[in-house]
Amino acid sequence: xxxxxxxxxxxxxxxYRINAVGVAGALVVGFWIVVALxxxxxxxxxxxxxxxxxxxxxxxxxxxxxxxxxxxxxxSRILMGARYTLGISIASVIIAGVSGVMLGMIAAITGGxxxxxxxxxxxxxxSIPSKLFxxxxxAAVGSSIPVLIVTMAVIYIPGAFRxxxxxxxxxxxxxxxxxxxxxxxxxxYLIRAxxxxxxxxxxxxxxxxxxxxxxxxxxxxxxxxxxxxPPYADWGALVRENIGGLPYAAPAVIVPSLAIASLTIAVNxxxxxxxxxxxxxxxx
Amino acid sequence: MTSLVEIRxxxxxxxxxxxxxxxxxxxxxxxIAEGEIVALIGESGSGKTTIAMTLMGYARAGCRIVGGTxxxxxVDMVALSEKDRAAVRGAKIAYVPQSAAAAFNPAIRxxxxxxxxxxxxxxxxLEEARAKAVALFRALSLxxxxxxxxxxxxxxxxxxxxxxxxxxxxxxxxxxLIFDEPTTALDVTTQVEVLxxxxxxxxxxxxxxxxxxxxxxxxxxxxxRIVVLRNGEVQESGATRDILARAQHPYTQQLxxxxxxxxxxxxxxxxxxxxxxxxxxxxxxVGYGPLRSDGQPAIVAVENVSLRVARGRNLGIIGESGxxxxxxxxxxxxxxxxFAGGVVFDGRELGRSARSRSADxxxxxxxxxxxxxxxxxxxxxxxDILGRPLTFYHGMARKPRSARIDQLLDMVKLPRSxxxxxxxxxxxxQKQRVNxxxxxxxxxxxxxxxxITSALDTVVAAAIIDLLKELQRELDLAYVFISHxxxxxxxxxxxxxxxxxxxxxxxxxxxxxxxxEHPYTQLLLSSVPKLDPTWLDNLRQDPExxxxxxxx
Numbered sequence: 001x002x003x004x005x006x007x008x009x010x011x012x013x014x015x016y017r018i019n020a021v022g023v024a025g026a027l028v029v030g031f032w033i034v035v036a037l038x039x040x041x042x043x044x045x046x047x048x049x050x051x052x053x054x055x056x057x058x059x060x061x062x063x064x065x066x067x068x069x070x071x072x073x074x075x076s077r078i079l080m081g082a083r084y085t086l087g088i089s090i091a092s093v094i095i096a097g098v099s100g101v102m103l104g105m106i107a108a109i110t111g112g113x114x115x116x117x118x119x120x121x122x123x124x125x126x127s128i129p130s131k132l133f134x135x136x137x138x139a140a141v142g143s144s145i146p147v148l149i150v151t152m153a154v155i156y157i158p159g160a161f162r163x164x165x166x167x168x169x170x171x172x173x174x175x176x177x178x179x180x181x182x183x184x185x186x187x188x189y190l191i192r193a194x195x196x197x198x199x200x201x202x203x204x205x206x207x208x209x210x211x212x213x214x215x216x217x218x219x220x221x222x223x224x225x226x227x228x229x230p231p232y233a234d235w236g237a238l239v240r241e242n243i244g245g246l247p248y249a250a251p252a253v254i255v256p257s258l259a260i261a262s263l264t265i266a267v268n269x270x271x272x273x274x275x276x277x278x279x280x281x282x283x284x
Numbered sequence: 285m286t287s288l289v290e291i292r293x294x295x296x297x298x299x300x301x302x303x304x305x306x307x308x309x310x311x312x313x314x315x316i317a318e319g320e321i322v323a324l325i326g327e328s329g330s331g332k333t334t335i336a337m338t339l340m341g342y343a344r345a346g347c348r349i350v351g352g353t354x355x356x357x358x359v360d361m362v363a364l365s366e367k368d369r370a371a372v373r374g375a376k377i378a379y380v381p382q383s384a385a386a387a388f389n390p391a392i393r394x395x396x397x398x399x400x401x402x403x404x405x406x407x408x409x410l411e412e413a414r415a416k417a418v419a420l421f422r423a424l425s426l427x428x429x430x431x432x433x434x435x436x437x438x439x440x441x442x443x444x445x446x447x448x449x450x451x452x453x454x455x456x457x458x459x460x461l462i463f464d465e466p467t468t469a470l471d472v473t474t475q476v477e478v479l480x481x482x483x484x485x486x487x488x489x490x491x492x493x494x495x496x497x498x499x500x501x502x503x504x505x506x507x508x509r510i511v512v513l514r515n516g517e518v519q520e521s522g523a524t525r526d527i528l529a530r531a532q533h534p535y536t537q538q539l540x541x542x543x544x545x546x547x548x549x550x551x552x553x554x555x556x557x558x559x560x561x562x563x564x565x566x567x568x569x570v571g572y573g574p575l576r577s578d579g580q581p582a583i584v585a586v587e588n589v590s591l592r593v594a595r596g597r598n599l600g601i602i603g604e605s606g607x608x609x610x611x612x613x614x615x616x617x618x619x620x621x622x623f624a625g626g627v628v629f630d631g632r633e634l635g636r637s638a639r640s641r642s643a644d645x646x647x648x649x650x651x652x653x654x655x656x657x658x659x660x661x662x663x664x665x666x667x668d669i670l671g672r673p674l675t676f677y678h679g680m681a682r683k684p685r686s687a688r689i690d691q692l693l694d695m696v697k698l699p700r701s702x703x704x705x706x707x708x709x710x711x712x713x714q715k716q717r718v719n720x721x722x723x724x725x726x727x728x729x730x731x732x733x734x735x736i737t738s739a740l741d742t743v744v745a746a747a748i749i750d751l752l753k754e755l756q757r758e759l760d761l762a763y764v765f766i767s768h769x770x771x772x773x774x775x776x777x778x779x780x781x782x783x784x785x786x787x788x789x790x791x792x793x794x795x796x797x798x799x800x801e802h803p804y805t806q807l808l809l810s811s812v813p814k815l816d817p818t819w820l821d822n823l824r825q826d827p828e829x830x831x832x833x834x835x836x
Contacts, residue, residue, distance in 0.1 A: 017301065175659035179722070182617055182638040183676055184646050193672075197663030278302045 015278050022273030028266035032259075036082040043076035048231040056242070056250035066251040068242050074252050077238055078259055084234035085263070088148055088218055093211040095153035100160025101203055105191045107161070108168035119165070126158035130217060138226045148227065152217055156210050163206045167199040201274075208271030212264045219260055235260045288459060288492045289316035289339065294352035296334055296343055296516075308334055308347060309516045316460070319490040323507035323524075325497055325539070327741040328712065331516040332496045336462045338362070339494065340377050341369040357459060374401040378453035382465040384445040388437035395433025398452045407456050420451040423488065424481040443474035447481050454485065461486070461493040467502060471604040471768060472811040473833070479505055479813075479820055498741050500543050501813035504528055505820040512536045524817055542746035543771070543815060561628075562762050563593040563616070563649075563730055568625035570608070570615040581623060585611040587786045588625070593730065596756070598763045600777030602770055602808070608786040609766045610654075613734045616764065617651040630729065647677045650723035654735035656715035660707040666693075666718055667703045673725040692721045695758075696751060713744035717751070724755070732764045737772055749775055770797075770812050782808065784833070804833045 035042075044064075045051050052067035059066050065074035103122070107115040137151045171177060177194050185194075219236025221227045228234045233241065238256035245253045296309040309331045316322050324332040337343065338354050341361035354361045356377060361369060373379075378401075381387040388397060395417060402413040414433075421429035424447040437445060446466055453461055466482070467475045483506055486493060497503050503510060504524055511521040512533065520533040531537045567590050573582030586608040593599045601609045614620040616627055618638030627634045629649055635641045653659040660669055670689045674680045680688065693700050696717040707715055716736060723731050733752070737745035749772060755761060767773050773780055774794045782790045782805045790802040800806050807829045813819060 175653040175655065176661045178619055179651075179653070179659060180672075182619055182646060182651065183673060183726075184638070184641075184643050185676070193664070194661055198661070276301075 016275035017278055018275050019273040021269050022275065025266040025269030025271075025273065028262055029270055032082055032086060032263055032266075035079055036086040039079045039083050043073075043079050045073040045076045047072065047076045047080050047233075049073070056245040056248050056252055059251055065255050068238075068252040069244055074255060077233060078235070078255055081233055081235045081238055081256065082259070084145075084228050084232065085215060085218060085236070085260075088145060088152070088228075088234070089211055089214045091149045092152040092156065092214050092218075093207055095149065096156035096160050096210065096214075097203075097207045099153070100157040101164040101196075102191070103157075104161045104164030104166075105168045105195050105199075106187070108165050108172050109187060109190050109195065115165075118161070122158040122161050125154070126162075130155045131220065134217070134221055135224070135226065138221070143226055143229060145228070148218065148221070152214050155217070156214060159210060160203075160206065164199065164203055167202055168195050171195050171198045205271045205274070208267055212267050215260065215264055215267075287315040288318045288320075288357055289314070289494075290353070290355040291315070291335070291338070292353050292355075294335065294338060294354060295350050296331070296338065296347055297350045298347045307516060309338075311352070312513075312516070312518055314511060314518070316492050316494060318459075318492055320509065321486065321493045321495055321507045323495040323497060323503040323510045324513055325500060325503055325510055326513035326519075327498060327743060329515075330513040332513050333464055334516075335513070336464060336494050336496050339460065339462060340373050340379065342373075371405070374458070375405045375407060375456045376458055377460045377462065378456070378458040379462045380446075380450050380453045380464065380466045383469055384449035384466075385437070385442060385469075387449055388445060390437050392436075393433065394435055394437060394440070394448055397437075398433065398448065398455055401452070401456045405456060413455060417451060417455055420454055420485070421448075423485050424448075424451055425477070426451075441474075443470055443478050446470060446478050450482060450485065454489065454491075457489075459492060461491050463493060463495045463497075465497050468497070468499070472770070472813070473604065473807060473830075475502070475813070476811045476820070476823065476825070482506065483820065499813070500528075500539055500742070501815050501819075504815050504817045505813060512539070528815055528817065538743055540815070542742040560595050561592050562595045562630060563591075563764070564628040565589060565591045565612075565616065566626050566628065568612070568615055568622045568627065570611050570620055570622045572620075575623070579623065585786055586615065586622075589781075589783070589786075589788045590625075591781055591788065591791075593762050593764060594778075595729075596760050596762055597779070598756070598765055598777045600773035600780040601764065601766045601783060602768060602773050602780060603783035604768060604808075606785075607783045609768075609783050610734055611786075612783070613651060613732050613764065613766050616732055617649065618646075619651075643677065647673075647726045648729045649732070650726050650728040650730070651732040651734060652720055652723050652736050654738055656712065656719040656739070657707070659719050660715060660722075662707050665704050665706055666698075666710075669707075669718060670721055670725050673722060677726050688725070692725055695724060695755060696721045712740055713748065716740060716744075716748060720748075720751075724759070728761070730762045730764065732766070734766045735768070738767065738769060745769075745772065752776060770809060803829050807833055 050071045051073050052063060052071035055067065055069050055071050057063055057067035057071065063073055063075065065078060068074055068077060103118055107118045133155060134151045138147065141147055172195065177190065180190055180194050218227060218234060219239070222234050222236030223240040225240065227237050235256040239253060242250065242252040291312060291314040294309055294312045295307065297305050298308050299305050312335060314322070314335070324335060326332050334343070334347065338349055339356060339361065341354065341364055343349050349362050352362070388394070395414065398417045399410060399413040402408055403410065417433060418429050421432055426432055426444055426447055432440065440448065450466070467478050470478060479502065495503060495507055507524050509521065510524050510527045512519045512535065514535050520527065520531065520536050527536060528540070531540055567588045568586060569584060569588055570586040571581030571584040575581055589612060591599060601612065603609050611620060615622045618635065618641055621636035629645065634645060638646060667689055670692055671685050674685045674688055689703065690700050693702065698714060698717050702710065702714065707718070710718065720736070737748055740748065752763065753776060756763065763776070765773060765777055774797060777794060780792050780794065780797070781788050782792070782802065784804050790800065790805050792800055792805065797809060800809060807825060810823065810825060
């Protein structure tokens with residue numbers, strides 16, 4: 001077997017197979033995460049300052065991505081925008097994911113009335129159009145970052161719940177869960193040890209997709225003027241405030257759109273090409 | 285005599301996902317003469333299905349034919365292009381799958397599926413094909429041959445579907461048939477009928493065939509020649525009679541030994557212990573579905589069954605699929621609460637559902653399921669799986685737990701190095717041992733074994749049975765052993781309960797199995813294939829009985 005081991009690819013040591021497309025996606029996502037974390041330290045200009053005499057300025061040596069409709073530096077605004085877009089979306093997806101998946105597993109394991117009540121309640125929630133729902137909430141309580149996070153989490157809980165419940169119902173019928181049940185195990189143990197480890201892969205992929213939808217919903221809300229309040233702006237808000245530059249092909253409207261596209265596409269590529277575990281065990 | 289099939293130096297390799305290549309078939313030679321049935325026999329993973337598939341020039345995904353020739357009727361299937369192979373498949377070479385239920389499309393009428401091959405290859409007009417199909421249905425002794433083609437696959441029984449799959453394979457007059465364990469999934473009483481039908485059709489059409497199976501007794505009835513395979517190599521080959529009578533290779537002898545049960549008369553336990561009942565089931569009735577107004581569920585699967593297991597003794601429950609034996613096991617274990625009757629364990633009445641039983645009661649009564657694949661959590665290592673009952677029931681700390689896991693692995697004769705493996709990295713037999721070790725970890729008094737050997741090969745199953753007996757001597761266990769395999773039950777049980785359609789119809793001892801009283805038991809016992817090649821031809825079953833008890 002020595003000759004085979006030698007010819008085997010290098011990454012085999014980790015026991016995972018890695019895909020080039022996945023690596024590319026991970027790099028782009030990683031880049032935006034670093035930008036979001038480091039933004040205050042690396043922005044060339046404070047985001048509120050008007051630094052250009054012209055509006056919708058072109059790409060130049062001083063202003064790498066041109067200027068916006070008030071003559072503010074676009075590079076700084078994009079970098080800071082990453083903070084809002086990523087931060088709010090990640091917070092929402094975590095809240096939606098954790099609560100949706102937990103409720104889904106509880107419904108699947110407990111069954112009966114609990115399942116019925118949870119499923120119908122979340123179905124009802126699901127039936128409200130998401131944009132309309134967020135419009136009403138933001139109009140009622142005003143727009144702030146916590147409100148945005150909670151609203152978007154609530155919108156995406158039913159989806160996460162449905163998905164996790166469907167997976168958990170399948171696992172729940174397996175004999176090993178029956179064995180654990182007649183051993184007298186608690187609900188918490190069943191969730192933690194028997195169900196969750198067996199559905200975590202698809203659930204993570206689903207959360208990745210949901211993250212993309214949340215980014216788009218947040219951008220959409222900001223575009224409607226219901227998102228982050230000025231002078232701060234996430235990418236969706238940047239597109240909206242600079243929409244007047246569209247006839248001039250101003251970088252101020254193109255670049256934030258590209259940023260949204262690059263993040264969502266990269267996340268999609270990453271979750272479609274997550275490293276797969278190599279199941280083969282050499283006879284060592 | 286010229287051979288219809290000549291396989292020379294066949295080699296098949298597979299590539300694992302880390303890029304390692306594994307030889308699956310390591311240079312096999314095989315000849316099949318015209319009109320001859322050759323059986324490929326061996327344990328799972330020995331490459332028997334892989335060889336059979338190469339006859340159609342096919343290798344499963346991830347596998348490759350890397351060397352040798354497979355000449356069928358003078359044409360090398362390995363060298364053919366995919367398009368030319370497709371022209372041969374179904375027309376010259378046909379395939380009868382193991383699970384006909386999975387091979388039929390549930391949304392298309394049977395007749396359309398049976399004559400599909402004719403339509404694809406255009407070998408005869410469709411009207412003629414329909415007439416031929418009806419003739420085949422008749423030849424395969426299917427009921428209502430004129431009308432059965434109009435049904436959908438779910439409207440006929442499993443045995444009928446298997447015969448319909450054979451009709452589908454025969455429709456285009458192939459020269460060679462591949463049978464891939466076609467009766468493994470059937471009940472013994474159904475198997476008799478299907479084997480008879482296969483045999484008569486094969487001899488009527490003088491078709492050559494390859495019969496893949498791990499059941500020597502079945503193969504003895506139908507094959508002219510037997511080829512014994514192991515690890516992708518031919519171990520022994522010869523005429524059926526010779527192999528059965530004078531097996532040379534130790535592995536073949538092992539296979540033969542596994543078929544004939546060696547039940548040493550168990551020492552009768554004398555004194556009061558023999559009389560002391562560990563488990564008593566009193567007129568239990570179990571069903572599925574919502575309760576109707578009269579307090580009975582929509583479907584009653586077990587009706588008024590009573591049984592009794594003495595301390596340290598074994599009770600076998602046999603019957604065909606659907607007779608309620610597994611449902612009864614689930615009721616005893618508290619998975620499915622019975623709607624009438626009660627279970628007394630160790631002198632105390634048990635709660636109907638597991639939730640109403642105490643932790644100690646649950647500990648003392650363990651159940652082991654048929655499919656180790658689904659009974660072991662794929663996300664946990666062997667160590668986790670065995671360690672959990674130790675923590676849960678005995679509150680063991682890390683160190684004693686680890687020592688106990690080693691002990692358990694020794695008990696079920698698994699190497700300690702398997703501790704960190706996950707179920708997917710174990711073989712079928714190893715998984716079933718882990719499954720059993722988990723039940724042992726609870727220190728139970730009674731283990732309910734629900735068909736634990738049916739998914740295993742004969743040799744592996746025999747080893748598991750020996751293990752069970754050995755552990756019983758050491759640990760003073762009692763078993764309730766549920767199976768449709770009579771020889772297994774015979775080998776291990778002190779008493780045998782025969783179930784039919786949810787009722788207990790007879791209780792006998794292994795010694796009395798030669799002369800059962802109930803007609804159904806007689807039918808069931810006479811349907812178990814014997815190694816004698818003339819068994820099927822000489823088998824006489826009372827047609828009245830067959831009509832009364834079989835839904836063929």
